[in-house]
Amino acid sequence: MSQSFVPVPENSDFPLENLPYAVFSTENNKVHRICVAIGEHVLDLKAVSQLFPFQVQKSLQAETLNELMGLDFEAWDVVRSQTQKLLTKGSELDHNVDLKAVSIVPQSEIKLHLPAQIGDYTDFYSSIHHATNVGIMFRGPDNALMPNWRHLPVGYHGRASSVVVSGTPIRRPLGQTFPDGAEKPVFGACKLLDFELEMAFFIGGKGNQLGEPIRVDEAWKNVFGFTLMNDWSARDIQKWEYVPLGPFTAKNLGTTISPWVVPTAALKPFVLDNFPQEPEVLPYLRQNIPFNFDINLEVSLKPADQNEALISKSNFKHLYWTPLQQIAHHTVTGCNLRPGDLMASGTISGETPDSYGSLLELCWKGTKTLELPGGKTRKFLQDFDEVIIRGHCEKNGLRIGFGECVGQVLPAHPVPQ
Amino acid sequence: MSQSFVPVPENSDFPLENLPYAVFSTENNKVHRICVAIGEHVLDLKAVSQLFPFQVQKSLQAETLNELMGLDFEAWDVVRSQTQKLLTKGSELDHNVDLKAVSIVPQSEIKLHLPAQIGDYTDFYSSIHHATNVGIMFRGPDNALMPNWRHLPVGYHGRASSVVVSGTPIRRPLGQTFPDGAEKPVFGACKLLDFELEMAFFIGGKGNQLGEPIRVDEAWKNVFGFTLMNDWSARDIQKWEYVPLGPFTAKNLGTTISPWVVPTAALKPFVLDNFPQEPEVLPYLRQNIPFNFDINLEVSLKPADQNEALISKSNFKHLYWTPLQQIAHHTVTGCNLRPGDLMASGTISGETPDSYGSLLELCWKGTKTLELPGGKTRKFLQDFDEVIIRGHCEKNGLRIGFGECVGQVLPAHPVPQ
Ligand SMILES: [Ca+2]
Ligand SMILES: [Ca+2]
Numbered sequence A, B: 001m002s003q004s005f006v007p008v009p010e011n012s013d014f015p016l017e018n019l020p021y022a023v024f025s026t027e028n029n030k031v032h033r034i035c036v037a038i039g040e041h042v043l044d045l046k047a048v049s050q051l052f053p054f055q056v057q058k059s060l061q062a063e064t065l066n067e068l069m070g071l072d073f074e075a076w077d078v079v080r081s082q083t084q085k086l087l088t089k090g091s092e093l094d095h096n097v098d099l100k101a102v103s104i105v106p107q108s109e110i111k112l113h114l115p116a117q118i119g120d121y122t123d124f125y126s127s128i129h130h131a132t133n134v135g136i137m138f139r140g141p142d143n144a145l146m147p148n149w150r151h152l153p154v155g156y157h158g159r160a161s162s163v164v165v166s167g168t169p170i171r172r173p174l175g176q177t178f179p180d181g182a183e184k185p186v187f188g189a190c191k192l193l194d195f196e197l198e199m200a201f202f203i204g205g206k207g208n209q210l211g212e213p214i215r216v217d218e219a220w221k222n223v224f225g226f227t228l229m230n231d232w233s234a235r236d237i238q239k240w241e242y243v244p245l246g247p248f249t250a251k252n253l254g255t256t257i258s259p260w261v262v263p264t265a266a267l268k269p270f271v272l273d274n275f276p277q278e279p280e281v282l283p284y285l286r287q288n289i290p291f292n293f294d295i296n297l298e299v300s301l302k303p304a305d306q307n308e309a310l311i312s313k314s315n316f317k318h319l320y321w322t323p324l325q326q327i328a329h330h331t332v333t334g335c336n337l338r339p340g341d342l343m344a345s346g347t348i349s350g351e352t353p354d355s356y357g358s359l360l361e362l363c364w365k366g367t368k369t370l371e372l373p374g375g376k377t378r379k380f381l382q383d384f385d386e387v388i389i390r391g392h393c394e395k396n397g398l399r400i401g402f403g404e405c406v407g408q409v410l411p412a413h414p415v416p417q
């Protein structure tokens, strides 16, 4: 592939083949604008929008990605190929010194925001290793997977308001729990705060009308792009509240996503066969298109005043259910999706203990201890711990990265008297 | 109280003491505008916005109620008292023949829309009679209420995109079920489609920042007003999917709300003591303010080509948990609320079988039959059935009504081949 006039350091997450979208502002211009990452810079797409075909210009001048997401995959291709062209050495933009000066901005000078207004956020539970691990811990090995698990992508509606962008601190929650051996529930700071390594995708395309399902083999038209996600979870609160209607306050304390939305097109070289499913799924979930991806995922934990330590290595490919099956199932009863809706994978755990996507699993419900460099240990998150999730694809010298999804735990507020 | 120059028929839901908000458009002007109902007319608040104090004018010119909701309770009082003043006989508006001609519109000539852009929708489960009934049916009388039920207002995050305004038809969903006696799950049209009689309130005020709970005795500042709600439910789909993460596709097929948002202020004359709670709740849920209301609720069912028949009479007062406790619990872990968020009560069932708020309970899991006039019978909803929910308060000759929450069931799409 051709080269960009913007330098792309070796091992950068953001070569010309990636071009993930984000929403940014600068000290001098607080207006939120759409950009793509290239190397250690971004290209301000609003600033160069007049160099794009007329029918996509307005979407590039918006303050969120919703309008671009709401166009169709053909329009996304137009924007992506024109962006690649403009960033290539010798392009119209390369020759326009003035425009280049205002539209190419160092990432060190920008503030990143939520990429879209998220109308609805859904969290699936699609890693078979994670669901099995949780099942073994709470119900024993014989009934680890619930009877419905292999027949449909289990999921629940999450809280959209509390989805925040990487870097936003997360307050350790107060809440209600029922500790083992207690006689009645107690109120206080969460003792079992955890992360969940997830990925999420944004819905794009025209969406669908209420009452009109999206068919599984059409659903690829609705997958705009992918981010990293940390679904912060208060395990002790969840355990007491979740029967019978599912997780609620244990999950709405904050959900962090990475600022960069990697377009589905950038992941094409890393497509894998779908996870084998047994027993065969019902026809509405049968999928002819391979839509699984080889995305390396890593979690690091950084205690206060310590270096970060790698604590898990997983991969998107461990997901049993694909995004297309998730969309088909989510809409099968007629639920309408809208551009900007966020769909999360659920915790992505691999088969081996070093690939588990949560402290719950890594420390097996608190029965094991995680040893960190510097003599620190963990079973769950401590105050001021920072959790850093990273992801990248790599093949034949091409690296497509996702950047970082970072959040630091702040101490709980005191219990009000 | 003084009289309006707009005629208010006897027994109208919408006297000068009510003034519920809605969003409407007309054949000649498709722009969505805010109005209040008065008798059989509405007052177009955009058309008269210049007669209001400057600081609220912009909120009255908006296309949804979100901006007005996002002001504080003092601003709501300003808007409400000025609206009452303008609609009173002999007012500035009454004397302005031209303005009156454009701003007072017959309800027969308007189309009503969703009153707000709903950022997030939450459904609680706060009727003790409903939760007990469901518990008896599925777990027997000894464990009817889950252990957490009297300690916290159980709820779950719902799907905001599929909340629709009264009058929107609801398509019978296709979906996955596991029928009794079957060997594996099957796909097809929902056989156990049900309604749920609920009420919902819209969040107003400044909301709260992520990580900052709203205290129970402050939460009244965030209750903008109330609507009727029908939480359509696919019982057979729900039964198979809901373990362990709660209802998902069984509930996102559509949720209907009435177009009128009755301001909390209009309900003041109908305040009741809160439902007695035993055992005593944790301090963060202890509420000194009475915030329970005497609101009569009715459900009618209208089969195709038949007259409607009253099938349930219930009352808001049966709710064990108050809206203020729901807000305090929802935010206790730090979840941020935004103006326009919708919080639903859960099915409101009374103690007696004629006051149950769902067909599941009225026909006791299909073991009883509902006899309708004209010889029709029902256990669950049939195609083309219309469900009509109504509500009103009444005391000393004052009637505050909620209008209607209506939806008709359309037949399922054929199963795709
Ligand atoms: Ca999760
Ligand atoms: Ca409900």
Ligand SMILES: [Mg+2]
Residues within 6 Å of the ligand: A158, A159, A160, A162, A163, A251, A252, A253, A254, A255
């Ligand atoms: Mg969240």
Ligand SMILES: [Mg+2]
Residues within 6 Å of the ligand: B158, B159, B160, B162, B163, B251, B252, B253, B254, B255
């Ligand atoms: Mg719904």
Ligand code: NI
Residues within 6 Å of the ligand: A041, A106
């Ligand atoms: Ni530079």
